[in-house]
Amino acid sequence: MRGKFITVEGIDGAGKSSHLAQLGLMVRKGGFEEVVTREPGGTPLGEKLREIVLDVAMDPRTEALMMFAARREHVVRVIEPALAAGRWVISDRFSDASYAYQCGGRGLPKEVFAALETVVHPGLQPDATFLFDLDPAVAAQRSLARNGAPDKFEREQAAFVQRVREAYLERARASSGRIHVIDAAGTLEEVRERVVVAFSRAFA
Ligand SMILES: Nc1ncnc2c1ncn2[C@@H]1O[C@H](COP(=O)(O)OP(=O)(O)O)[C@@H](O)[C@H]1O
Numbered sequence: 001m002r003g004k005f006i007t008v009e010g011i012d013g014a015g016k017s018s019h020l021a022q023l024g025l026m027v028r029k030g031g032f033e034e035v036v037t038r039e040p041g042g043t044p045l046g047e048k049l050r051e052i053v054l055d056v057a058m059d060p061r062t063e064a065l066m067m068f069a070a071r072r073e074h075v076v077r078v079i080e081p082a083l084a085a086g087r088w089v090i091s092d093r094f095s096d097a098s099y100a101y102q103c104g105g106r107g108l109p110k111e112v113f114a115a116l117e118t119v120v121h122p123g124l125q126p127d128a129t130f131l132f133d134l135d136p137a138v139a140a141q142r143s144l145a146r147n148g149a150p151d152k153f154e155r156e157q158a159a160f161v162q163r164v165r166e167a168y169l170e171r172a173r174a175s176s177g178r179i180h181v182i183d184a185a186g187t188l189e190e191v192r193e194r195v196v197v198a199f200s201r202a203f204a
């Protein structure tokens with residue numbers, strides 16, 4: 001049987017990566033094998049593209065094309081083969097991130113985004129997406145506490161992050177059956193409980 005495709009989304013610092021292990025655990029409890037991956041990245045070429053796109057300032061369409069170029073490799077070499085083999089794929093971000101960051105954040109026209117989706121992953125959408133929603137000010141605090149220099153997106157102004165958050169929520173309203181919004185405020189344990197509930201609901 002074909003595996004399920006799960007994605008996690010949210011503004012930087014919302015806390016989504018902290019729950020990948022929990023999602024993997026729940027997949028295994030269900031008797032399936034999981035593959036945990038990320039975007040941009042997930043393949044050798046995708047990781048090289050990631051280094052550039054998270055570092056260099058560029059035209060919004062160039063940025064979108066690089067995200068989708070990395071995504072094409074990821075879909076063809078990792079996601080589709082794993083799903084076909086019955087594995088469940090858990091990806092830290094996918095196309096909803098392009099909608100939120102490139103359309104919401106950078107103002108990329110939605111028709112351009114829709115065209116790229118059609119070219120890059122026709123007929124493929126996640127079976128369930130968990131959107132970690134958090135006040136940008138709290139997310140910024142969490143990011144500050146994390147080690148490492150901030151990348152190009154993490155250096156963006158508050159207004160950019162606010163637009164990204166709103167675009168995510170707008171997409172969640174339009175795809176309410178697929179996108180499960182998780183309140184990411186509170187302790188790790190409180191959020192983890194919400195993840196367990198949302199996962200059970202998604203795959204009931
Ligand atoms: N509920 C939480 N409360 C406090 N700190 C958190 C919480 N969730 C995550 N963190 C911390 O915030 C930082 C960002 O979390 P992370 O999962 O990497 O976010 P994201 O993947 O969404 O950018 C990490 O240092 C993480 O340990």
Ligand SMILES: Cc1cn([C@H]2C[C@H](O)[C@@H](COP(=O)(O)OP(=O)(O)O)O2)c(=O)[nH]c1=O
Binds near residue numbers: 013095097098153
């Ligand atoms: C997948 C994707 C990510 N991004 C951005 C969002 C993030 O700021 C950045 C990398 O995501 P992420 O791996 O979540 O960053 P971190 O490891 O620092 O938590 O790329 C886009 O702008 N468009 C996309 O399509």
